[in-house]
Amino acid sequence: MDSKKIISDWFHQYSDDIYQFFLYRIRPSDVEDLVQEVFIRAIKGLQSFQGNSSPKTWLFSIARNVAIDEIRKRKRNKWREPLANQVNIEPIDHLTPDFFLELNEGNKLLYKSIQSLKENYRDILILRGINELTTEEAAVILNWSDNKVRSTYHRAKKALQRQLGGTDR
The missing domain is CATH 1.10.10.10 (Winged helix-like DNA-binding domain superfamily/Winged helix DNA-binding domain)
Known part of the structure; x- marks a missing residue:
């Protein structure tokens, strides 16, 4: 089966679970982008998937690594920006009203x-x-x-x- 078809099937099966993982793990900003990143990495690494675990387990391993990378990136960016520039900037991990309405x-x-x-x-x-x-x-x-x-x-x-x-x- 074509690798894009496999990943597409897995996306339909597991994207909601991964989305929920990110919501609770790293806050709701840019969650859709992070879910996409998981599946992009899955496409790139599909040849290394040996089937020793379920696709869901493999995808959650990727999601956890994406979350760790995102948290590190946010911490680096937080320290890089001068304090003067942060005064009027909305925090990266700001919880949107839409998120709390849901x-x-x-x-x-x-x-x-x-x-x-x-x-x-x-x-x-x-x-x-x-x-x-x-x-x-x-x-x-x-x-x-x-x-x-x-x-x-x-x-x-x-x-x-x-x-x-x-x-x-």
Whole structure:
């Protein structure tokens, strides 16, 4: 099958999940561009996909790397721009009103709480809790052992529960 056809099929199957991953992982600005970047990288790297994992797992690994690259880029740009030039510039990760209109109150609180957690906790909560990936799929994406996925997911849920004002049993 043609590589563009394969990627097109995967796009239709998994782009919504990857979009949601980016929304929770790095804030909503330019999410569509980042989803496109995932599939551009997938086209370029398709010959290296050996089928040892599912296409979804492979695409989420790419998405995680794109997210890390984007966060690094934003941090670099933040420090490069002189303070005087930043006065009237809207922040890169500004949360748009449209984004919050789409969320109900519970999701707004969940979104803000997840954003306040450390990176590993955010990753595992998004992959396991929101995108409902298996322990094994998350382990492949994060390059962790199954046990690390389980323990980190447990700790992340407890941390999230504390953020949301729940009990810590």
